[in-house]
Amino acid sequence: AQTVTQSQPEMSVQEAETVTLSCTYDTSESNYYLFWYKQPPSRQMILVIRQEAYKQQNATENRFSVNFQKAAKSFSLKISDSQLGDTAMYFCAFKRSNYQLIWGAGTKLIIKP
Amino acid sequence: EPEVTQTPSHQVTQMGQEVILRCVPISNHLYFYWYRQILGQKVEFLVSFYNNEISEKSEIFDDQFSVERPDGSNFTLKIRSTKLEDSAMYFCASSGTSGNAGELFFGEGSRLTVL
Numbered sequence: 001a002q003t004v005t006q007s008q009p010e011m012s013v014q015e016a017e018t019v020t021l022s023c024t025y026d027t028s029e030s031n032y033y034l035f036w037y038k039q040p041p042s043r044q045m046i047l048v049i050r051q052e053a054y055k056q057q058n059a060t061e062n063r064f065s066v067n068f069q070k071a072a073k074s075f076s077l078k079i080s081d082s083q084l085g086d087t088a089m090y091f092c093a094f095k096r097s098n099y100q101l102i103w104g105a106g107t108k109l110i111i112k113p
Numbered sequence: 114e115p116e117v118t119q120t121p122s123h124q125v126t127q128m129g130q131e132v133i134l135r136c137v138p139i140s141n142h143l144y145f146y147w148y149r150q151i152l153g154q155k156v157e158f159l160v161s162f163y164n165n166e167i168s169e170k171s172e173i174f175d176d177q178f179s180v181e182r183p184d185g186s187n188f189t190l191k192i193r194s195t196k197l198e199d200s201a202m203y204f205c206a207s208s209g210t211s212g213n214a215g216e217l218f219f220g221e222g223s224r225l226t227v228l
Contacts, residue, residue, distance in 0.1 A: 033216070035216070035217075037219075042221070043150075043202055043221070043222050043224070044219065044220075044221040044222060045156075045204055045206075045219040045222070046219075047216065047217075047218075047219075050216055091156065093156075095217075099161070099169060100146070100158040100161055100169055100171070101146075101148070101156075101158065101206075101217060102158070103155055103156040103157075104155070105155050106155065
């Protein structure tokens with residue numbers, strides 16, 4: 001069975017600093033997708049970044065980038081130049097095509113002014 | 114930009130009552146999902162739906178739950194006899210078939226409070 005582990009329940013950094021959120025997963029599949037979702041206090045689930053497992057190149061979206069290590073089954077999220085609006089719960093998730101998302105427990109990220 | 118919409122945003126109900134949560138997925142998507150998140154806990158998968166039938170469901174999705182797509186646009190989750198432990202945020206999501214096949218687009222959620 002697939003599992004997703006986020007080992008950091010909560011992290012706190014100063015505004016403008018860089019922060020890395022860790023995520024590991026377990027699967028026997030070779031083709032899958034990985035996601036980072038952001039859930040601000042409004043509770044809406046917002047996609048931050050996604051990575052297809054067959055792509056070796058790490059995905060980037062502006063200040064957000066991932067370090068995808070397929071052999072190690074690791075998928076960390078790096079947020080550069082953090083902003084107050086980045087304060088939220090961040091969830092790592094795993095998905096086989098057209099199957100359910102499997103979620104990590106989440107990391108609460110607090111950006112301090 | 115197309116989006117998934119959910120109604121109601123918040124519903125309060127008495128234990129034992131029936132509740133219907135509604136979702137309008139993105140129009141060209143073919144895969145639909147319900148997830149729930151009990152306050153402070155992990156997001157949990159409930160059910161996925163494709164081609165007018167359930168394709169996968171979790172242990173949570175027991176006989177008190179049902180889904181349907183009555184008119185080709187709405188995707189509903191019905192809870193027949195609500196229990197206190199059904200209090201949660203319920204998220205609807207949809208996904209396409211190619212290109213973004215792996216990506217789910219979520220609605221803003223429906224908060225259900227069972228008293």
